[in-house]
Amino acid sequence: xxxxxxxxxxxxxxxHNPIWEALKHSLNPTGHLTGQPANAHGxxxxxxxxxxxxxxxxxxxxxxxxxxxxxxxLGIHAGDVVASGTLADVESRLRxxxxxxxxxxxxxxxxxxxxxxxxxxxxxxxxxxxxxxVGAFDQERQRLRETYDWNWLVETLRSAPVKDPxxxxxxxxxxxxxxxxxxxxxxxxxxxxxxxxFDEEIGNLDSIDAERPILLISASMHTAYMNSAASEAxxxxxxxKANKGxxxxxxxxxxxxxxxxxxxxxxxxxxxxxxxxxNTATQRGITLLYDAMMxxxxxxxxxxxxLTHPRNLRIGYAAACDGSAKxxxxxxxxxPATREEAKRIYQGSVKxxxxxxxxxxxxxxxxxxxxxxxxxxxxxxxxxxxxxxxQTLPVAYQTLVSKAVETGWPLxxxxxxxxxxxxxxxxxxxxxxxxxxxxxxxxxxHCSLLNADSLExxxxxxxxxxxxxxxxxxxxxxxxxxxxxxxxxxxLDLCKSALxxxxxxxxxxxxxxxPLGPLRSMEQAVTRKMEGIRSAQSPYPVLQxxxxxxxxxAGECLTRQxxxxxxxxxxxxxCHAERWMGSLQDNNFADLVILxxxxxxxxxxxxxxxxxxxYQTWKGGQRVYQx
Numbered sequence: 001x002x003x004x005x006x007x008x009x010x011x012x013x014x015x016h017n018p019i020w021e022a023l024k025h026s027l028n029p030t031g032h033l034t035g036q037p038a039n040a041h042g043x044x045x046x047x048x049x050x051x052x053x054x055x056x057x058x059x060x061x062x063x064x065x066x067x068x069x070x071x072x073x074l075g076i077h078a079g080d081v082v083a084s085g086t087l088a089d090v091e092s093r094l095r096x097x098x099x100x101x102x103x104x105x106x107x108x109x110x111x112x113x114x115x116x117x118x119x120x121x122x123x124x125x126x127x128x129x130x131x132x133x134v135g136a137f138d139q140e141r142q143r144l145r146e147t148y149d150w151n152w153l154v155e156t157l158r159s160a161p162v163k164d165p166x167x168x169x170x171x172x173x174x175x176x177x178x179x180x181x182x183x184x185x186x187x188x189x190x191x192x193x194x195x196x197x198f199d200e201e202i203g204n205l206d207s208i209d210a211e212r213p214i215l216l217i218s219a220s221m222h223t224a225y226m227n228s229a230a231s232e233a234x235x236x237x238x239x240x241k242a243n244k245g246x247x248x249x250x251x252x253x254x255x256x257x258x259x260x261x262x263x264x265x266x267x268x269x270x271x272x273x274x275x276x277x278x279n280t281a282t283q284r285g286i287t288l289l290y291d292a293m294m295x296x297x298x299x300x301x302x303x304x305x306x307l308t309h310p311r312n313l314r315i316g317y318a319a320a321c322d323g324s325a326k327x328x329x330x331x332x333x334x335x336p337a338t339r340e341e342a343k344r345i346y347q348g349s350v351k352x353x354x355x356x357x358x359x360x361x362x363x364x365x366x367x368x369x370x371x372x373x374x375x376x377x378x379x380x381x382x383x384x385x386x387x388x389x390x391q392t393l394p395v396a397y398q399t400l401v402s403k404a405v406e407t408g409w410p411l412x413x414x415x416x417x418x419x420x421x422x423x424x425x426x427x428x429x430x431x432x433x434x435x436x437x438x439x440x441x442x443x444x445x446h447c448s449l450l451n452a453d454s455l456e457x458x459x460x461x462x463x464x465x466x467x468x469x470x471x472x473x474x475x476x477x478x479x480x481x482x483x484x485x486x487x488x489x490x491x492l493d494l495c496k497s498a499l500x501x502x503x504x505x506x507x508x509x510x511x512x513x514x515p516l517g518p519l520r521s522m523e524q525a526v527t528r529k530m531e532g533i534r535s536a537q538s539p540y541p542v543l544q545x546x547x548x549x550x551x552x553x554a555g556e557c558l559t560r561q562x563x564x565x566x567x568x569x570x571x572x573x574x575c576h577a578e579r580w581m582g583s584l585q586d587n588n589f590a591d592l593v594i595l596x597x598x599x600x601x602x603x604x605x606x607x608x609x610x611x612x613x614x615y616q617t618w619k620g621g622q623r624v625y626q627x
Contacts, residue, residue, distance in 0.1 A: 049079035049590055049621020051099050055087050057106025058598045061584035062113050065569045067561040074111060075101065076590035079620040084584060109615055110598040112564070113583050114287025114591035115518040116571035119412075119445060119466055119508035122291050122315070123298035126273035128172045128217065128512075130266050132160045135173025135219055136474070142520045142610050144474060144531050147541045149179050150192060150202045157208050168213040168230065168259050173512065175219040177359040177475060178532060180540045181371070181482040189371040189482040191361075194225035195245030205245060215255055219513055220360035222249040234258045274305050277516075282312050282625040284517050285593035285614045288582075290575045291317035292412060292445065292510070293351045302345060312624040314342060314591070316575050318351035318412045323382060323400050334408030339580055342589075343620070348576035349410040349443070352400065354381050355420035357513075358448050358483065359475045363416030364423075365449070370485045378417050393426045401427035410440040410576065412466075418449040418491065425457045438462025441574055446471070446510070449484070449491040455501040464574060466506045467493045470514035473524035476552040477532035489553055495525055495566075496556045506571035507563065518567040522599060523609035525563040528552050546607035560600045560609075590621040 055073040061084045063069060073087040075094050083093035094101050133139075134156055136148045145152070157169055174194065182190040193203045194216065201207045205214045205227035213230035217223075224247040226234070231242045238254035240247075247255055256264070281289055291298070294317035302315065316337070321327045337346035356362025361373040368376040375389060382397040383390055401424070404411055415424040424444055428437060444458070447465035458465065471479070472493050479488035498505050507521035529549035534540040543549065551557070558566070572582020580589050596613040597604055604612070617625035 049076065050623075051075075051077040051094070051101040052621075053087070053090055053094065053101055053103045054106055054111055054594075055090075055103060057108055057594075058110040058600075059084070059106070060110070060112050060600070062565070062569050063583055063585045065565060065583065067565055074584060074592075076592075076618075076621050077101065079590055079622075081584050081586055081588050081590050083586060106594060110595045110600075112285075112593050112595065113568045113572075114581060114593050114617065114619065115285040115567050116288045116290070116506070116575060116577075116582060117281065117286050117509060117511070117516060117518060118290045118506040118571040118575050119292040119468075120289055120511040120516065121293060122277060122289060123270065123274070123301050124293070125512040126270040126277055127267055129270070129273040129276075131170040131172040131217070132157060133173060134171040134216060136175050136178040137173075137515055139515050142515045142517045144178065144542045146544060147539055148175075149539055151539065154208050157214070164262075165212070166260065167263055168215055169209060170259070170263065171214070171216040173219045174216045174225065175359065177361075177478050177483070178219075180534060181478065183481060191371055191478075191482065193244075195242075196226065196228045196231060197244045215259070217252070218360060220357035220362075221513075222356055222360055222362065223247070224252045224255055226255065230255070230258075270301070271305055271309070274302075275309060278309075278312055279625075281516055282617045282619075283614060284519065285595070285617055286313060286516065286518060287591035287593070287617065287619050288314045288316065288572065288575065288577060290348070291315065292508075293318060293320045293353075294347075295320045299345070306344075310624075311344070311619075313619055314577075314581065314589075315345045316342070316348045316577060317345065318349040319347055319409075321350050321352055321404065323352065325403070328403055328407055331407050331409060337576060342577060342580050346577075349412050349441075350404060350407065351412045351414070351445075352404060353414040354397070354424055355379060355415060355417050356381075358416050358471065358479070361483070363448060364420040365417040366419040366422070367487075369483060371482050377419070380420060380423070390423070393423050393430075397423060398427045398430050402431040405431035405437075405442075410442055412443045412445050414445040416446045416448045418451070418454070421447060421450065421454055425454060425461065425463070428461050428463055429457070432461060436460075436462040441576060443574055445508075448493060449487065450494045450497070451491060452497065455494065455497055455503065458498075458503055459501045464504050464506075465498055466508050466571075466574060467495055467498075467525075468510050468514070469493060469495070469507045469521050469524045470509065472528050472552050473520075473531050474514060475532060476528070476530035477534075477550075480530065480552060492552065494556055495558050496562075499558075499562060504570045504573060505566050506574045507566045508571075517610060519599065519612055520610035522560070522563040522567055523606060525558045525566065526560055526606045526609065528554065528557050529607060547605075549607075560602070560606070564599060590618060592618045594618075596627075 053075045059071045059074050071084045073090040075083040075090040077099050083090045136144050176192045179192045196206045213233050214227040215230050216225045226245040234255050235241050237258045240251050240254040355364035362378045364378040364380040384394045384396050413424050415421045442463050444465050446468045528551050530552050569582045572578045581591050594616040596615050599609050615627050
């Protein structure tokens with residue numbers, strides 16, 4: 001056993017996929033996508049939409065964010081909401097408008113605004129889908145695997161089909177932080193180490209296969225692990241020498257380019273994976289996906305995809321900014337997205353990344369991690385040369401944030417560790433001078449480790465948090481027992497405290513870091529159950545009965561209404577889209593989801609909210625999914 005964080009000297013996360021970075025230039029506009037129009041509409045742009053009155057169920061329009069209102073009927077026409085209220089009033093309204101309509105009985109089901117995923121990664125996620133899935137999640141159930149340990153990893157890699165003996169063994173989403181760890185009383189806890197060149201068999205990838213190169217990308221996507229064969233191949237081709245099989249984000253680019261060309265080309269065949277990704281989203285009730293770090297090549301890929309595929313959901317995005325003056329200067333002049341742009345793909349913000357991931361032990365903290373890792377407090381991305389591990393706000397970071405704010409674009413800044421969040425709030429304050437960022441809806445992404453002072457400053461600055469709530473549900477036990485200990489109990493994902501400080505919050509997946517599923521996010525925010533708790537019996541399987549999971553900081557549990565608002569109305573607000581979606585107000589898009597059960601019904605166990613079946617998903621008055 002050892003630390004999976006040793007020598008983690010770069011600081012990205014799911015917000016920055018090194019696989020995509022290494023491959024995307026093979027798809028640049030001078031390549032085989034030449035000539036595809038950047039404003040392609042695609043065949044699925046709504047041209048009308050059905051005229052329907054929904055009734056005989058539980059209908060929550062969420063007009064103006066009202067979570068208490070429930071209506072008898074909802075009328076839609078030509079892709080928009082026309083009326084909601086009593087059945088008589090809705091039908092009267094449609095008849096007055098001369099609209100012929102049909103009535104659809106919900107048969108007791110629940111109708112809500114379409115669900116919003118405010119932070120995911122679309123094209124980047126799909127670039128790795130052909131790799132062997134070695135992550136901790138059962139993606140279909142959105143739950144942790146019953147057993148996820150070294151032996152499971154060995155068996156999975158060895159049993160994978162071999163198409164070509166000369167090919168590399170490629171795995172994605174491996175996560176040592178969700179494997180069994182060793183608690184050390186009075187010392188540093190130990191997470192499993194993956195790599196090569198050390199004595200223990202556990203974690204030594206050479207013991208799986210010493211001949212074929214093995215390359216595994218972590219779930220946080222900023223770290224890779226190799227066996228000796230892969231390490232030697234990368235060194236021969238690029239001169240990059242891995243430290244016991246460990247590679248950091250920038251070094252991973254060299255490893256990807258060392259993979260046989262045929263395997264690289266296979267990764268570029270992503271249209272089928274995009275189709276599956278979007279189908280999964282609609283099956284889980286999502287009508288708006290907000291990509292948290294869109295680069296120009298990703299946008300080109302999506303435009304090309306939609307030339308031949310229907311637009312079954314809406315896409316917004318934050319443009320990727322690497323912190324350089326060039327990336328800021330390349331931004332178009334800011335203006336709010338229009339309704340017509342929201343029918344296609346719209347830019348709502350700009351993305352910056354300040355630190356890494358807490359489960360990857362690179363979120364930048366004010367105190368040491370409680371487990372073995374180097375550096376001891378994580379990493380910060382934008383440092384002054386004379387201060388590589390800054391204790392005070394780096395001038396370079398203040399300059400970057402100020403210049404980004406000056407572009408006029410709303411910002412999404414990734415900050416996980418408490419010190420990274422503190423620096424980000426200081427930088428926002430310096431950029432706003434005496435102003436406030438509420439109008440632009442500037443955000444902090446993940447916003448994991450907080451305290452009351454940070455929340456009060458966010459309120460004063462008009463900055464809102466978007467929480468990767470899977471940190472509580474999936475990693476909460478590891479955080480509490482091995483990585484942060486007591487700090488996890490008092491600081492992790494303070495959702496309820498954020499609301500008490502009058503902040504508007506959203507819940508996100510950071511997919512593929514956690515699976516797409518707003519109802520799952522809602523459940524984890526309501527229950528704060530630590531799903532990663534393990535049996536004391538070898539091989540330490542994860543407990544399967546949700547009622548057996550302990551709660552992490554029960555005072556931060558949201559009510560069902562609060563959590564639902566965070567995946568609909570307020571999520572749309574954070575994504576600069578509440579003028580058209582996130583609620584079923586008159587003249588909004590008829591984007592809605594029909595569920596088999598009511599997630600607000602207290603008679604349904606909160607631990608089963610993620611299991612509520614989506615019956616239908618509608619976008620612009622057109623049904624895009626039917627169970």
